[in-house]
Amino acid sequence: MSSCCTPIKINIPENAKKIVLVGNPNVGKSVFFNALTGMYVDVSNFPGTTVDISYGMYGNDVIIDTPGVYGVSSFNDEEKVARDVILSADIILNVVDALHLERDLFLTQQLIDMGKPIIVALNQMDEAKKNGISVDVQKLSQELNVPIIPCIAIKNIGISEVKKNLYNARKGNPIEIVRENYRTYENSGIDPSEILLILEDDENVCARNGITNPPGLREKIYSERRKRVDQIVNAVVSEQYAQASFSAKLGKLMLKPVTGVPLLIITLVIMYEVIGVFVAQTVVGFTEGTVMDGLYRPFITKVIGSIIPQKSFLGSILIGEFGLLTMTVVYVIGLLLPLVIGFYLFLSLLEDSGYLPRIAVLVDRVLTKLGLNGKAIIPIILGLGCITMATITTRILNSRRERFIATMLLGLAIPCSAQLAVITTMIAPLGPLYIISYVIILIAIFVAIGTILNKVLPGESTDLLIDLPTLKVPRIDNVVKKTITKTKMFLEDAVPLFAAGSVGISILQYTGVLNIIQKLAAPLTTGWLKLPKEAANAFIMGFVRRDFGAAGLYSLKLSPNQTLVALVTITLFVPCIAATMIIFKERSKAESLIIWFGSVFLAFLIGGTLAQIIL
Template sequence: MDCCNISHQIDIPEGARKVVLAGNPNVGKSIFFNSFTGVYVDVSNFPGTTLDISSGKFRDYVIIDTPGVYGVSSFNDEEIVARDAIASADLVVNVIDAVHLERDLFLTQQIIDMGIPTIVAINMMDEAKKNGLQINIDRLSEELGVPVIPTIAPKGEGLDKVKNSLHLAEIGNSSIKLTKELEEITKKSTNKAEAVLIMEGDPHVIAKNNVEVIDYREQVYLDRRERVNNIIDRVVTETTDSTSFSTKLGRLMLKPLTGIPMLLGALYLLYEFVGVFIAQTVVGITEETIFIETYEPFIRGIVENFIPESSFIGQILIGEFGILTMSVTYTLGLLLPLVVGFYLFLSVLEDSGYLPRIAALVDRLLTSIGLNGRAVIPMILGFGCVTMATITTRMLGSKRERIIAVFLLGLAIPCSAQIGVIVGLIAPLGVKYLIIYAITIFIVYVLSGTILNKILPGESTDLLIDLPPLRIPRIGNVLRKTYMKSISFIKEAGPIFIIGAIAITLLQYSGILVAIQNAVEPITVGWLGLPKETATAFIMGIVRRDFGAAGLSSLTMTADQTIVSLVTITLFVPCIAAMIIMLKERSKTEAVTIWISSWVIAFITGGILYRVLSLFA
């Protein structure tokens, strides 16, 4: 493998020096890169979006940006890209987070150990002050042996000083104690940087230099961690008196005694905002007044001038399940307001820094079902879109965790559009039925995860996650995220709703729909205690789960029947889009097993719930 070389990817002018920007994820490197080069780089936290190396010119330097990593190695694609860029650098500008020095300085010390001239830009100094942290910059520079420049990148403070100090880069103080071993390896390798990587057991660098496998990684890492801990003790002072309210609040969010009530409070606010205000007030206007009372008569009047509604084409266009009537009303009048409301709330949680704290809070609970706290991120994303959440299960540390997460996402996590309809149907019934619904889904979720945790080999990986400072959400960010995700929903849901409407109309027009309803009547009526017309909603749910849930809103049912139908359709099969992603992310066998299992679990659970409710009727 041609590692530790980026010359084939970037055109380096003769005589130009390569300056590599390196740092952990989310430390603000993109701001530094933009300041150096004037080139805008779109950086996202989603895996894969920063894998390409971006470069630009600054004076006589070529500035090279790298993915955010926690170390220089070959554990994943991001680290391989960063390793090759750093190892071939003439100097490194290492951007670190002042709030997370204990974490970030490990990479700093590794770069210094590799013998590469380095400048450290210690960013987010304002956040450190808010968190009650005092950092002795001069002492830190002395300990590392390299220049350290304090910055507040979003405000532009310190950026010019970093740009004007490139010529001051130094080779710092190494933490490696195995000096004789390193000298021997250096004689057999291209340079000291590669010698250190060989010492740490990097298989690619070992293969490139054609040396025997040497692995001192554990000892080197222990010495490096000890050195970083000693530096932290000498340069960082925590003044609890000046600790900001946000820092204290963030700590309370991590403690079960205070964090769980806060989480329940957040979920209650979500229910009040989406379930009560959006689902009842806003949807009452958009669905009933705007679309059913105004739009549908208007569009029927136009179409009937050319095509009778009773005809086949008329049924497809403006019939009960017409693509110009039901599809438009469901998509824009019913689902879109609910989706916008949910994404607006989720964006507030995300931009405030609360989501990672939820992950840390629920880590112990998720460990009991074979996952760790990081899995709460795809789970919460699943409440937005199960399809996207399934893709993000790549962030989980093992195959068994990914299998468990994908199964639970497809089974027990309703997407934003579906949960909006569900909450909208439950809200008029009262809090009692909301509790019944939530407890039932939670029990199925825990039992399914526990069983999978028992039968799948292996163990859960440990939770490693950043806890960014709590901050007031930026209105612009929140609105931008909400807008982009809502537009994405329309683009994804619109065509599928049209396909579903045509399919249901064809089944109805041909009489097959009634035949299916009669065929599954022993299940829908006999086992679940529901009207036989709910079979139509289940068929619609195969196309999209929210499509099926919305189909229940047109049926007349008792409160008990409503809860049984909602629990069943929540646990019912993942929609077509989610299934396609499952087939891509997992094997065909696993995807089909998940699909069939969802059918079985949904109907078994619905039937049991119907009988339990009948006992108390």
């Protein structure tokens, strides 16, 4: 077999048809592929990419699977591979999720606009029914002018009908703008299937066909296709709320501001009670206070101290105030680990239940005012786990502008789980007034900086397109597995840097450099922030890891107001080394420098202003 541009090494019998499976991610294509090919399946690496293509025989014809995509284009390797396989197809079996017709039919209509013979397997009809959604299959078939087979693939319902009708695939009704502009290239010798992609300004397809001046119709075609899909959905889909399952009804309530906001607040309150109260106070009180400080620290200090004097250079590094075997081990195991496990357990529950993407839809309007869309809530929530991981996740955002805004807000106003662990431990005993004040200050800064960036930076936020999986009870094994994996990743990332920071601070303390830095920073820490001179240690450690900086404040004797000032400042302070490296990798050098120095400036500006007001 060979596509119109890139050869794929598949042995195809003479006169055999190429039947290509196409669909959005997670629509059940694999079930159809296995049903059609049986055990005769092979995999080939698509040339020039790391993407594998599965294929097998169906009678004398070849079934080829494609990566799940939302559209035929050239934005990444998966889409390029899907595009070229689709362009080579004789028949397309398009698998569509009945629960998400408004999303999936965009791809269906694009395939129709390409002029390919198509048959549609309308899958997950049972999930649509559970959600109170009824689809008029006959009317949908008339609207698209292609065969539509209702299916529940995992229960083997509809599979035999798909097989019977596979060769009844036919060309559907293209949208008017495509029909009108198709004639421009009709007699040019260009492959008919590629004409649509030329009309949509696909750079790769235009280049290989010698088109130097694309028609510039992409946005207009996309807009008209979206309008057409919306018209079809309105015509064929009806909602029967009374017949929906409880989970479907609850899922809808989560999306409406009137009911969704209270449900979100309840969720966050439960999260705080579990992590901020039970884990941070009860569990950490035992692990850090009783086990680590009460038993481990005296033991390790006595054992190592009997061999190496504690006040010697090596002794200060191992068992000193900031020692590797004292502070590092006590904080990582006794303080951070229980809180990180608690946070990731809660996050995994939100993910596995299907609630997390619903939060994205709920907050979409709010985030749009900050130059983002609801999808940004995912890196924001992940940022509460790890800023490094969250920064990488900003790739899911649609524009460079959104990615910059999200990265800036992550680096500035979102405390990671490790830092949040220390902050929670310090602020929880102060009572609700200080907790609410801390949260309100951070939210105000988050909103203010996002709003300013939205006004200053050119462009607008993009529309939200996100999957809404069925709401379900989380599987305990999945939740536990995710929690263990993410906690392990945290330890692998945190422990070496925490240890490096410990050694660095111990050396600075032993050589007296720490005292010099404290004196130089005194006008800033004691004068502007009105904190003890030792607070300079925390900001120095904050350059290594955010939580390391917060941990540096933990042992200081601060008044409640000083604690609030210190925690606000250290939260706004620069991202840790790992996150900084990722920021410089993901963003341009200029953007990264703005984010880094902007965090330092705003941290001390806002922290100092707060100190002048309340101290």
